[in-house]
Amino acid sequence: MIPEIGQLALILALLLAIVQGTLPLLGAQRGIRAWMALSRPLAAGQFLFVAIAFLCLAWSFLTSDFSVLNVVNNSNSRLPAHYRIAASWGSHEGSILLWVLMLSLWMQAVSVFSRSLPREVLARVLSVMGLVSVGFLLFLLLTSNPFERLSPPAAEGNDLNPLLQDPGMVAHPPMLYMGYVGFSVAFAFAIAALLGGRLDATWARWSRPWTTAAWCFLTLGILIGSWWAYNELGWGGWWFWDPVENASFMPWLVGTALVHSLAVTEKRGAFRRWTVLLAICAFSLSLLGTFLVRSGVLTSVHAFATDPERGLFILVFLAIVIGGALLLFALRAPQVSGGGRFESISRESFLLANNVLLIVAAGSVLLGTLYPLVLDALSGGQTKISVGPPYFEAVFVPLMSPMVFLMGIGPVARWKQATLPELWTLLRWAFATSLVAAVLVPLVTGGGSWGLRLGLFLAFWILAATVVNIRERIRNFRGAVHERLAMQPRAWWGMILAHLGVAVFIAGVTVVGTYETERDVRMAVGDTVEMGGHVFRFDGTTEATGPNYRAARGTVTVLRDGREVLTLHPEKRTYNASGMAMTEAAISTGVLGDLYVSLGEPIDAQSWSVRVYHKPLVTWIWSGCVLMALGGLLALTDRRYRLRSTRQQRAAAVISPA
């Protein structure tokens, strides 16, 4: 019964979405108020029905209803409850439903928080989002029904992929999808502006907080995914340039460019066409990413051929959304005026250069991700190549290094017109200090390559340039230093925080890349291995049983100067339902570095192969991302967004005196 209610709710949501995607849009074009007024209640209705559908699916998983095919394939009665709920988005069908849920959530948020928007704009924005929703709901109902029944019901489920049985699975997909789908708001605003022919600073101001919010979620989503891989995969990597990761990274790169470009459009009226194009690209890449990951095309191009229905739907849908948006852009963009003027050395031009580098980087990641697929398809499966970390690192570092360098200059350069001598006077000490630090630090810590020096230089450079930026910013204010600092708007502090996050991130990546040590050893009970000033003693393994797995639980005691400081318990699990073996690493996290131990294979009765890693500053990588996301959140709480709403309230009070 419950699955049928879910199915029905999806159909109702689709019907509402169809109306929402058409009537308000037509109303806005023809000036029919009643049609435009439909958009908000329709969005609310859609949210209600999609939420009901999602709850029905979650309920089927929670109660282990093995008459639902999706539940049988992705769950098991012995699976712990929180993973049963997380399993609702573990499958292809479930994750698309999660996508639609997020979309309706964003729609509802727009409809609640954007009451002050002109009627036409709100109607168009919600209509465009409604049209996207139509596509996804059709995809669900026609090709990927999450509620498909199995008759007769199965006695037991196949279990959730053990790789996915991690706290990361509970948080990563919802966050990531909030980010992906959040870009649909920026996209809808862009399309609405193109349709309405009004592309100005007001438009940028409206869509800016939404874009920042989506960007924050995406940053957090990627960060949780990376941290999950670090914990769960058992060899201590944090980024693998896997196509699945690239799929989330491309929208992030373009989204980052968009956040900055929107700032210029709002403040200076410049880059209007470019900003619209970025908004379209960011969402297109989100769509592409969702489908790349979800269609199975990454594992094998032939997944497409075996399931032509889904593949064809995806291709047609992508073509309509992306092609339609770009066509509209091509038709309308020439009418958009260029906006505020600026000289070739100015904050605008630095931001534009950074934008270009981010886009080229995103394009290169796209190329490296799709190239093997295209080559495989064109050659009829004859030419298979792999594009992995060595390629992406070779491409990415040369593109990102100048980008990061410009990041130090942009925020201190004047709008409109700056001069190089002036910038040099401002930044020469920051430049010299970071250069000296990049040379000195490796002398103290020992060893080091040019890569290390470059990474350190860039991290110190952002730090030093940020200090200069803060000093310059408060110079013309009066009062004590802390008062002057407190006077600055939160949006500006958000920028400072996010940029410092990049510095922390780069420091982490550079140091862990240079100084991480790993030993792959064979250990019997009582054996020791020394690393990073610590001695690791293997004290054997014991049998352990979890809710749905058996495990060999190792005990590794860490000694420092002969004293026991820590006990780690790495596990080798075998999951009952699938028989799959999983390595559960034991990690001791510290500000200065992690100790990471994972069990390999048993070699004989007494000994195991054990991998021990020392990873200095690895936590800085994720801390940097957290700082970036916090910076975005801080910017969202800026006074002017709140001011606008109090002003609206006051305006409303004047119009309708109680």
Added chain:
Amino acid sequence: MRTLAAILLTVLAAVGGPAGANEAVPTAQDPVAAKRSVELARKLRCLVCQNQSIAESSAELAVDLRRQINEQIAAGRTDAEIVGFMTDRYGDFVLYQPPLKVTTVLLWAGPGLLLLLAVLVLRRALRQQAETPAPVPLTGDERARATRLLREEAAAGRDAAR
């Protein structure tokens, strides 16, 4: 010398058995060779896994190939020779860094071409931007008129507020 010590240690460990606290036996040989071995293994794809390098995977094939690498390093082969051995056996698919060939020219040249294109577009945009005439500055008369209008409007606003 180091290799000899490692071999001796291995033999001793095998003979002596786990009596008391021993220094653990590295699964690879000396540290330099071990490092080389890991670096090589990171560049090679485990063919039976879902996108893992053979350094990371614990699949049978990966373990086997890691042993191959160790043996070949011990036999004094160069990195290029070992990589050649792998591609002869498994084709280019095994390499995470695709070799430069006719089929991969676009892959390797792509980012550079993209950057070039972007720089050209950027330059054109900046030049166009510089060529658009700056807004003509107001004459004294116009400025005075604008100020007067603004003032009147402000006064009208104040009146309305009263």
